[in-house]
Amino acid sequence: MSAPCAVGLLGGGVIGGGWAARFLLGGTDVRLYDPDPEAERKLGEMLELARSALGRLSAVPLPPEGTLSFVPTPAAAAEGVELVQESAPERLELKQALLAEACVAAGPDVLIASSTSGLRPTALAAEMGRPERFLVAHPFNPVYLLPLVELCGGARTAPEVIERARVLYGSLGMAPLVVRKEIDGFVADRMLEALWREALWLVNDGVATAAEVDDAIRLGAGLRWSFMGTFLTYRIAGGEAGMRHFMAQFGPALKWPWTKLTDVPDLTDELIDEIVAQSDEQAEGRSVRELEQLRDDCLVSVLQALRAHDIGAGAVLARHEAELADGVSAPVMRDDDDLSRPLALHGTEVAPDWVDYNGHAHESRYLQVFGDTSDALFAYLGIDRAYLMTGSYFTVETHLSHLLEALLGDRLSVTTQVLDWDERRLHVFHSLWREDDDALLATAEQLYLHVDTAARRAAPAATTVLERVRRIAEAHASLPRPERAGRSIAISH
Ligand SMILES: NC(=O)c1ccc[n+]([C@@H]2O[C@H](COP(=O)([O-])OP(=O)(O)OC[C@H]3O[C@@H](n4cnc5c(N)ncnc54)[C@H](O)[C@@H]3O)[C@@H](O)[C@H]2O)c1
DSSP: OOOOSEEEEEOOSHHHHHHHHHHHHTTOEEEEEOOOTTHHHHHHHHHHHHHHHHHHHOSSOOOOOOOEEEOSSHHHHHTTOSEEEEOOOSOHHHHHHHHHHHHHHSOTTOEEEEOOSSOOHHHHTTTOSSGGGEEEEEOOSSTTTOOEEEEEEOTTOOHHHHHHHHHHHHTTTOEEEEOSSOOTTTTHHHHHHHHHHHHHHHHHTTSOOHHHHHHHIIIIIHHHHHHHTTHHHHHHHTGGGHHHHHHHHHTGGGGSOSSOTTOOOOOOHHHHHHHHHHHHHHHTTOOHHHHHHHHHHHHHHHHHHHHHTTOHHHHHHHHHHHHHHHHSOOOOOOTTOOOSSOEEEEEEEOOGGGBOTTSSBOHHHHHHHHHHHHHHHHHHTTOOHHHHTTEEEEEEEEEEEEOSOOOTTOEEEEEEEEEEEOSSEEEEEEEEEETTTTEEEEEEEEEEEEEETTTTEEOOOOHHHHHHHHHHHHHHTTSOOOTTTTOOOOOOO
């Protein structure tokens, strides 16, 4: 299923803003109601973060962005949309009234969902008309990067509504987890609350500081959790004897017990002051925006690493990328394209993990950018998945010149000039530009050889491809030859 055409959002704070970013960047129009006069500014800042993170996350281009409109009432947000997603403050009466108002305006088939972290759907739907179309869809911050969304129906939610919601959120690249029973806190927040309660006790009892508690998670179990969770991790911890042995070995400890169970420390002024002071120390003067940027940078790197192993959130990302690649094909040359200048087929941004010990993009990243440009060129010539079954261009020679540094965050674009061609060979010259000031950062001259992919031997390209190559080459013949074309490496004395 493709992403919905339009959704209505009630509340545009941390979570509503994250939903807006996920929907808009997934190509869905958003109608947002939020009484906060600052909502537009806050959302604009979050959208910038999301564009930067999602732009770097995947090589597959995102669909064209949806349109955002701010609307004056909850009813206006619910008009003409496929889903209403409520993300207002966590107060039962406020949410009940808001959802009831939106429901009156929403069409009968519109899904109505709440982002609540722990309120039960049956209670939330108490004031609502047609409660069978209501469910909780509980996401995680930042909504535009983390795939998990817990779906929980209430006593009157129709089973087909859960199924529709599962498909809809899945179409956004999310991983819906259907909660089997209606409980407070659903699955994830029940576990997170237990951890949070223990963390508060450890600080309250002077056992550890806030920073030490965080280290105890992020330097150990936290690293494992992102790909194996709890049960799979403990299966390995049981050694060759596996889960049964682990249960036998560590089961009795649960009865001692090490933990404070459901006791909660009194949140006295002293405890709160202490936690706030320790938290300020941990932040080391960094603003929330800087910490959010750091969080997103790390999440992008973790997601990319997990994608390589096709596990956890990385597997969700890989699946969504495959769907996007099917739906959004790279541009193919059209009859009326202007070929009088070098082709502009690829753009990207210097990501944090591209930067090496010299503070600029590592040399392998330049080759990556030119390689991605080659792929865009081949797609432009009409080489699609079907064509690749029989033929493809392979790169047989590259001469790369580094002229200026590509620094973190630089927006890059590449232009490509065709220098020469025959039935089997294609000779091109790429120029890598920094978009901000049009500075030329690097060039790459490349020779591609067309190959019969079944026989793994050089073979002529298809006539449709050659016809496109011919048209570009003829148009580019009148361009000046790039100054660095044909250079060899030498020290001139
Ligand atoms: N913050 C999280 O990590 C997190 C995670 C998952 C779910 N949630 C849930 O998401 C919901 C929103 O939480 P948040 O963290 O985004 O809070 P938030 O305070 O950042 O945002 C709430 C937004 O709702 C707006 N608002 C206030 N009254 C409103 C009304 N009557 N109608 C519409 N909007 C109104 C506020 O102006 C604000 O922009 C809560 O139910 C919360 O439990 C939060």
